[in-house]
Amino acid sequence: MAETTTEQDPRLETFSREQLHDFLRQMLLFRRFEEKAEESYAIGKIGGFCHLHIGQEAVALGFIGPLRDDDYVISAYREHTQALAKGLEPGPVMAELYGRRSGVSGGKGGSMHLFDRDLRFMGGHGIVGAQTALATGMGWAIHYRGGDQVCVCFMGDAAVNQGAFHESLNMAAIWKLPVIFVVENNEYGMGTAFSRVSAVPVLEKGEGYGIPTHSVDGQDILETWRFTEELVAKVREGAGPQYVEARTYRFKGHSMSDPVSGTYRSKEEVKERTKEQDPITLLRNRLLEAELLTQDELEEMDERVRAQVDEAADFADDAPFPPEEDLYRDVYAETNEHGRLFLDGRDR
Amino acid sequence: MPQITYREALNQALAEEMERDESVFLMGEEVAEYDGAYKVSKGLLDRFGDRRVVDSPISELGFAGLGVGAAMTGLRPVIEFMTFNFSILALDQVINSAAKLYYMSGGQFSIPMVFRGPTGAALQLSAQHSQACETWYVHSPGIKLVTPGTPADAKGLLKAAIRDDDPVAFMEGELLYNLKGEVPDPDDGDFVIPLGVADVKREGSHVSIITHGKMVHVALQAANQLAKDGVEAEVVDLRSLRPLDVEAILRSVHKTNRAVYLEEGWPYAGIGAQIVATIQEEAFDYLDAPVLRVTQADVPMPYAKNLEKLAKPDAKRVVAACNRVLYRD
Ligand SMILES: Cc1ncc(C[n+]2csc(CCOP(=O)(O)OP(=O)(O)O)c2C)c(N)n1
Ligand SMILES: [Mg+2]
Numbered sequence: 001m002a003e004t005t006t007e008q009d010p011r012l013e014t015f016s017r018e019q020l021h022d023f024l025r026q027m028l029l030f031r032r033f034e035e036k037a038e039e040s041y042a043i044g045k046i047g048g049f050c051h052l053h054i055g056q057e058a059v060a061l062g063f064i065g066p067l068r069d070d071d072y073v074i075s076a077y078r079e080h081t082q083a084l085a086k087g088l089e090p091g092p093v094m095a096e097l098y099g100r101r102s103g104v105s106g107g108k109g110g111s112m113h114l115f116d117r118d119l120r121f122m123g124g125h126g127i128v129g130a131q132t133a134l135a136t137g138m139g140w141a142i143h144y145r146g147g148d149q150v151c152v153c154f155m156g157d158a159a160v161n162q163g164a165f166h167e168s169l170n171m172a173a174i175w176k177l178p179v180i181f182v183v184e185n186n187e188y189g190m191g192t193a194f195s196r197v198s199a200v201p202v203l204e205k206g207e208g209y210g211i212p213t214h215s216v217d218g219q220d221i222l223e224t225w226r227f228t229e230e231l232v233a234k235v236r237e238g239a240g241p242q243y244v245e246a247r248t249y250r251f252k253g254h255s256m257s258d259p260v261s262g263t264y265r266s267k268e269e270v271k272e273r274t275k276e277q278d279p280i281t282l283l284r285n286r287l288l289e290a291e292l293l294t295q296d297e298l299e300e301m302d303e304r305v306r307a308q309v310d311e312a313a314d315f316a317d318d319a320p321f322p323p324e325e326d327l328y329r330d331v332y333a334e335t336n337e338h339g340r341l342f343l344d345g346r347d348r
Numbered sequence: 349m350p351q352i353t354y355r356e357a358l359n360q361a362l363a364e365e366m367e368r369d370e371s372v373f374l375m376g377e378e379v380a381e382y383d384g385a386y387k388v389s390k391g392l393l394d395r396f397g398d399r400r401v402v403d404s405p406i407s408e409l410g411f412a413g414l415g416v417g418a419a420m421t422g423l424r425p426v427i428e429f430m431t432f433n434f435s436i437l438a439l440d441q442v443i444n445s446a447a448k449l450y451y452m453s454g455g456q457f458s459i460p461m462v463f464r465g466p467t468g469a470a471l472q473l474s475a476q477h478s479q480a481c482e483t484w485y486v487h488s489p490g491i492k493l494v495t496p497g498t499p500a501d502a503k504g505l506l507k508a509a510i511r512d513d514d515p516v517a518f519m520e521g522e523l524l525y526n527l528k529g530e531v532p533d534p535d536d537g538d539f540v541i542p543l544g545v546a547d548v549k550r551e552g553s554h555v556s557i558i559t560h561g562k563m564v565h566v567a568l569q570a571a572n573q574l575a576k577d578g579v580e581a582e583v584v585d586l587r588s589l590r591p592l593d594v595e596a597i598l599r600s601v602h603k604t605n606r607a608v609y610l611e612e613g614w615p616y617a618g619i620g621a622q623i624v625a626t627i628q629e630e631a632f633d634y635l636d637a638p639v640l641r642v643t644q645a646d647v648p649m650p651y652a653k654n655l656e657k658l659a660k661p662d663a664k665r666v667v668a669a670c671n672r673v674l675y676r677d
């Protein structure tokens with residue numbers, strides 16, 4: 001927090017000015033993107049479930065930014081910013097939220113199911129915890145082919161109570177797979193505080209499998225970034241799976257249909273955490289104080305990012321809806337002349 | 349043609365495909381050091397090593413999902429379920445991941461994998477170990493389902509399933525593993541049977557017995573009994589339930605005008621329900637009688653020998669159903 005930081009953070013010197021600006025710019029982009037999504041949802045341009053990542057941006061950037069292009073990233077449904085961090089363009093991501101043909105999943109997936117095969121963004125998955133098993137398969141595939149890539153698998157704190165999670169950690173451990181399991185501990189699964197549904201803290205949920213466990217401050221981009229760089233290097237050299245708790249906080253409701261605080265957490269709590277722990281504010285203040293950023297630079301940066309997001313929204317607005325023939329497209333990758341694959345009588 | 353068992357046919361198919369394609373691997377409980385719970389993978393560990401023949405922990409949901417994740421990167425996993433009964437734990441990954449990822453990703457991630465193992469009842473294994481799981485798998489678009497009833501079909505279809513770019517559930521019969529039959533010699537070339545092609549296992553003109561998997565043999569038994577009474581039943585083995593060879597069903601019904609569906613599973617929303625609906629939609633004018641179904645009793649499988657026998661479909665009930673649709677008493 002700006003108020004309490006009297007001395008300059010010594011870690012700042014370990015990053016270049018360009019890099020620090022880029023951290024801020026990217027996190028601002030994530031924030032403005034999510035705010036635009038919120039706005040578009042309110043006027044009905046986005047439907048269904050839409051989960052914002054506001055407040056958790058440093059986790060996305062810190063764990064994805066240091067990766068190589070050929071590393072895999074997979075996540076749950078709160079994954080817009082992670083997709084952007086992996087290099088997906090804001091326009092096609094927004095178009096997917098709008099359910100358009102030019103969306104990253106052709107309008108078939110929506111907010112919860114963003115994919116990009118070329119960029120190795122392996123999806124947004126909607127079943128809590130299920131992506132942990134898929135990530136283990138990606139780790140398996142890396143190991144099978146003898147590669148040095150890693151797979152970063154994000155999940156929420158609620159996922160650590162799922163069977164798939166525990167089965168996955170065990171398998172990743174016995175085969176020493178290069179998977180980094182990252183729990184974004186925002187303290188709640190929908191309206192349920194983690195402490196109400198687990199007798200032990202998040203970190204301990206990863207113990208018992210013979211996997212190194214770590215806990216990092218998910219609001220601090222400098223910490224998450226450096227931590228990831230070092231961890232990924234170890235995993236590339238064969239350190240095997242890792243379990244990481246990123247301590248964070250969700251600033252908005254669980255999804256767009258929820259109020260910000262609701263019945264399960266107090267307004268004061270949200271207000272305080274938002275004020276004290278905003279990853280963007282924290283970095284911005286540090287940079288301003290250290291005179292690594294000027295107010296003008298900041299304003300210009302924000303303007304550019306807003307323009308980029310407006311452009312993304314315009315792209316989505318202008319994008320066509322999927323044509324009707326897309327209904328039956330991409331159910332199966334392979335068809336032959338034999339038999340019928342669909343039995344709804346419409347294909348006759 | 350050499351006579352080999354259904355088990356050997358499956359083993360040949362696995363070995364040939366693993367030899368042909370480095371991206372194929374086999375994972376499941378007891379598949380490696382134990383040679384498979386039903387010895388289908390016998391010798392594969394020695395031949396291909398523990399990178400490609402992998403013993404898993406008892407974590408059906410986990411290793412099914414691992415297979416899907418590996419398939420997303422282009423590998424071709426063959427995931428063995430010790431039996432499909434245990435795959436109910438894995439259904440989330442089968443239905444929510446394997447069957448949907450290609451669609452949800454707008455055609456970016458195909459899932460070229462096989463889930464295989466036995467389905468249906470064996471003998472006196474009671475409720476949790478004796479159930480036909482076809483309906484769970486065939487209900488969801490995005491997945492294919494194959495149910496071979498003979499050694500030749502087992503081999504040719506497994507090879508096709510492994511080569512297919514979609515997730516294929518491949519359901520074997522626990523009581524079929526020792527069944528012998530003619531299978532083309534591997535030296536005579538690659539033997540692959542395309543998915544979606546039914547096979548008329550016996551020609552006949554009076555009534556069609558349509559079925560799949562292990563029940564093919566019950567249908568043939570019934571047809572032999574009916575023949576003694578001068579009734580010529582046609583036995584249509586669907587072999588694939590998705591894709592479904594609707595044309596073969598219609599061809600047979602056009603010829604016989606009467607049909608019975610025989611399956612090992614429960615009747616409620618079973619495979620037969622779909623087949624009956626398809627026949628009445630597409631061949632109503634050809635029918636001379638309602639289409640009947642012979643299925644397992646609509647109860648969990650009991651243990652007691654006499655009750656188990658009563659619960660399972662058998663040739664006698666098939667004969668009775670055929671006689672009913674022929675209006676013969
Ligand atoms: C298997 C399953 N059960 C229930 C749900 C409904 N659901 C969606 S999100 C959610 C809470 C998950 O919380 P957490 O994992 O902490 O992630 P967060 O939303 O906090 O990012 C629930 C219960 C679901 N999607 N999947
Ligand atoms: Mg949470």
